[in-house]
Every structure is written in structure tokens, then in C-alpha cells.
Amino acid sequence: MNCVIKRACARILPALALLPAMAAAAELKPATLEAFERYVLKAEGKLQNRLQPETFLWATGDSSRLVAVRGGRVVAEPLAGKGDLPLPDGLVHDWIGSVFISGATLPQVLAAVQDYDNHKKYYRPEVLDSKLLFRDGNDFRIYLRLMKKKVITVVLNTEHDVRYYPLDSTRCYSRSKSAKIAELADPGTPREREKPAGAGHGFLWRLYSYWRFQEKDGGVYVECEAISLTRDVPGGLAWLIEPIIRGLPADSLVATLRSTREAVRARTGR
Numbered sequence: 001m002n003c004v005i006k007r008a009c010a011r012i013l014p015a016l017a018l019l020p021a022m023a024a025a026a027e028l029k030p031a032t033l034e035a036f037e038r039y040v041l042k043a044e045g046k047l048q049n050r051l052q053p054e055t056f057l058w059a060t061g062d063s064s065r066l067v068a069v070r071g072g073r074v075v076a077e078p079l080a081g082k083g084d085l086p087l088p089d090g091l092v093h094d095w096i097g098s099v100f101i102s103g104a105t106l107p108q109v110l111a112a113v114q115d116y117d118n119h120k121k122y123y124r125p126e127v128l129d130s131k132l133l134f135r136d137g138n139d140f141r142i143y144l145r146l147m148k149k150k151v152i153t154v155v156l157n158t159e160h161d162v163r164y165y166p167l168d169s170t171r172c173y174s175r176s177k178s179a180k181i182a183e184l185a186d187p188g189t190p191r192e193r194e195k196p197a198g199a200g201h202g203f204l205w206r207l208y209s210y211w212r213f214q215e216k217d218g219g220v221y222v223e224c225e226a227i228s229l230t231r232d233v234p235g236g237l238a239w240l241i242e243p244i245i246r247g248l249p250a251d252s253l254v255a256t257l258r259s260t261r262e263a264v265r266a267r268t269g270r
Helices: 002-024 030-048 063-070 106-113 116-122 238-268
Strands: 075-078 084-087 090-102 127-136 139-150 152-166 171-185 206-216 219-230
Touching (some): 030 090, 063 075, 106 219, 116 127, 139 238
Antiparallel strands (some): 075 090, 171 206
């Protein structure tokens, strides 16, 4: 058994030592970004077709899904293949999730979600810092300092343009699109600096999210479809990199929805 462990360590430990350097060899190419934007355009068309009350919520489209959400679970499923689809030199990740916040009202949920200065409090550990840069009615520009951690830790300075679309007294949806994503070198040290756009590990190049809020059944359903762009899975160390690239989008979505519920509960004292 000791020999088996030693052989495994001899294979794994050198790979782990090389992992940061190998993973850093990624660059966002124009063709990758163009393919991502085409995917987003089609996805947004589908979303617009679901604005009618009977199709507004994804959770209500399946009875077992609705039971799980009403029972307190955060439910998330892939909308693209098993969660991602290949692009030229990249991957598009498309996941949707739902959570039910019992006893909450739509104004309470929107107040929590739009409290961007305090996202750093409610959405830790992924959100290290947050700030509302400006607001004009239902339009927001926000800053988020994000940490992506799974084997490797990556810290990103990001800015997002968010617009809310109230539909009636019980329904609202929003669209958030990343305006800037810059990976940091030596974060938290005097040598901290932003890497050039599109450079770095490539764990997050773009992040677009589409939220739906509906007050119904004695609470508020909160749903989010998150569409992100990352590097593709490199050869050689794919067995190590693949769980990071393919696992982070779903993990992040579930954590975000769960944190949203906790933020509403904290603000309302429940």
C-alpha cells in the first residue's frame, strides 16, 4: 500500500507544483468572444419569450422541481449540455437556479439584492469587496472583487452593468453584464496589480446573469440564469483543471442564490 501511495504522490505532487503555471497559459481570443456573444444573443431571445406570467418562473415548469424549491432547496440545472458547450478556445457555461424565500415580499428582496455596498457582507467568501459606483433609476454600475477558489485561488476586479425591469406589483426581472473582469497578480500585497484584459488563468472572462423575482405562494421566488465564458480544458493536466473550470459556475450559482436568501432573512430579522 505504501508503494502505491508513493507512486501516486510522485505523479500528483509535481503536477500540483506545475498547475499554476500551466493554468495561467490562457488568452481570450476575438473568435472566442464572438462565439460567446452569438450564444448570448440566442439565450436572451429565449428569455424574452418567457416573460408571460404562466412561463415566467423556471421552477414551476416541473412539479418535482417546484416541490424541491418550495421545500427549501436551492435547485440548479444546466441549460447547455452538461453545463457547458465548447467554443473556439473556450467554454460557455449556462446554468439556471431557483430558491424560494418564505415570508418575504418583492420590495424586501429587491432592496437586499440592490444593496450592492453590502454584498461583501452577505456574499462572502466569493465577494471580497463590493461598491455601488453609480445609479440612475433602475440602472446600476457596480464593483465586485471576486475570489474563485478551487485548488487554485484567483482574485478578480470586476464591474457590472445591471438593469431592472419591473413588470407589475409581483414580478420583476434584471439583466447584469460584466463590463470589466481583470485578474489580479499578487492580490492583497503591495505588489498587487491587474493583469491585461483577457489574460490570466481564464477561469472567468465574461459573466452575464439574468434574474427573475416573483412574489407568490407566501414568499418570493428568486431565479438566476448565469451565462459565463472561461478558457477551455487544456491537455496534459485536464484531470486537474477540468473540475475547476466545470465545477465553479454551478457552485457559484448555488452559493449566490443561497446567500441571497440569507441576506433577505438577515435584513428582515427572520
